[in-house]
Amino acid sequence: MIFWLYIVILVLLSLVIVKEMFEERDWKKQIALVMVLIPFILRIFLIK
Amino acid sequence: MKIDHKIVASFLLFLMTVVCIVSGVEFLDMRTPDVIYPSEDLTKIGKLSDYFEELKDGSGDTDIYFFEGKEPGATVLLLCGTHPNEASGFIAGVLATENVKIKAGRLLIIPQACLSGFSCTDPMEGYPQSYTLESKSGERKFRFGSRVSNPLDQWPDPLVYSHFPSGQKLSGFETRNLNRSYPGRPDGTFTEKVGYAIVQLIKKEKIDLAFDLHEAAPEIPIINAIIYHEKSEDIGLNAILNLEFRDLRYAPERSPENFHGLSHREWGDNTDVYPFLMETCNPIQGRLRGRTNSELILTGKSPQYLAAQETGKLRIEYDAEGVPLDKRVARHLQGFLEIVNSYNEFFPEKTILLEGLPEYEDLLENGLSNYLK
Numbered sequence A: 001m002i003f004w005l006y007i008v009i010l011v012l013l014s015l016v017i018v019k020e021m022f023e024e025r026d027w028k029k030q031i032a033l034v035m036v037l038i039p040f041i042l043r044i045f046l047i048k
Numbered sequence B: 001m002k003i004d005h006k007i008v009a010s011f012l013l014f015l016m017t018v019v020c021i022v023s024g025v026e027f028l029d030m031r032t033p034d035v036i037y038p039s040e041d042l043t044k045i046g047k048l049s050d051y052f053e054e055l056k057d058g059s060g061d062t063d064i065y066f067f068e069g070k071e072p073g074a075t076v077l078l079l080c081g082t083h084p085n086e087a088s089g090f091i092a093g094v095l096a097t098e099n100v101k102i103k104a105g106r107l108l109i110i111p112q113a114c115l116s117g118f119s120c121t122d123p124m125e126g127y128p129q130s131y132t133l134e135s136k137s138g139e140r141k142f143r144f145g146s147r148v149s150n151p152l153d154q155w156p157d158p159l160v161y162s163h164f165p166s167g168q169k170l171s172g173f174e175t176r177n178l179n180r181s182y183p184g185r186p187d188g189t190f191t192e193k194v195g196y197a198i199v200q201l202i203k204k205e206k207i208d209l210a211f212d213l214h215e216a217a218p219e220i221p222i223i224n225a226i227i228y229h230e231k232s233e234d235i236g237l238n239a240i241l242n243l244e245f246r247d248l249r250y251a252p253e254r255s256p257e258n259f260h261g262l263s264h265r266e267w268g269d270n271t272d273v274y275p276f277l278m279e280t281c282n283p284i285q286g287r288l289r290g291r292t293n294s295e296l297i298l299t300g301k302s303p304q305y306l307a308a309q310e311t312g313k314l315r316i317e318y319d320a321e322g323v324p325l326d327k328r329v330a331r332h333l334q335g336f337l338e339i340v341n342s343y344n345e346f347f348p349e350k351t352i353l354l355e356g357l358p359e360y361e362d363l364l365e366n367g368l369s370n371y372l373k
């Protein structure tokens, strides 16, 4: 149960980050956001 | 010229997808099972889930190789791969599975006790995912895993791990350590379930003598030790004496009575088995190891450890030759054979007779590659 709750939180956070990426105008901050996204995506797909 | 921020975001997301695919393929490669070619004396291959149904087809459902002699005798369990980042134990198990011949008694081999831990590496360590060994059929790749179960199988780690049933407190990371999870419980964590299944196997198969093979960093005091439960003391000390006669030094270590969750403590306390745990010296696990690659797994050669040893300020068992995998596997097998011999001396009415496993000197002379199919 707690595991799936964790995955749901990750999915929601990832969506917020993607939304933020399209609103952010500073490309350096956009890179920082995409770097945060990588481990989230790998965990959501249960790869790592 | 200013590029629209939405185009930058789209491009970065595309780049991220490429990174995820490339790294994902590499990470998923660690789920490809290692291949083992058992000797002709194999009777059957069982599964850990035969002793605890809930593990069936999951990432803890490891293989158990059964070798049964024509004559009755003792039943011995050789359990390897408790810590998948300790290569010599796993390879000793592979070598035994591929070469052993049995005349009397039964031998059960579990090469990958913590199967889940073979599917990932420890974070922040920079460990290689695999290493390649020469064999009679060419090169063979083996996985180099994590010390503990994969977090995908057990999450989250608590801040403090409380061992069942003793209540002993350990760091949260140890909650996924199989060798802190015995005797385990059927309704516990993933790792406790694996530990529980192994204890059930020991009980159901009426194991008389059991081994758990490990490695540790050069600075850890228990390297090159044989750790025994107090009831195994006579068998263990007799074997250590016989090993001394061959110029092989193994430190006798009695299992602490108040250190819980470990195989040499809990197997002994909870079942009728005589348990033993053996350690070899593995520089890649140490903090001073330097360059961390598959070469280090095979050669066990680290200039940093040599420098540390030469200062004379640390108690390290290490010399310029390093500790190659051949030597570490040879130590494990010789220790195993001597303890089996010692058991046979103590229980002449119920012996186990094994053949086909190389003696220490033979393995060093012929090389590991000549014993891998």
Ligand SMILES: [Zn+2]
Binding pocket: B082, B083, B086, B213, B214, B215, B216
């Ligand atoms: Zn270990």
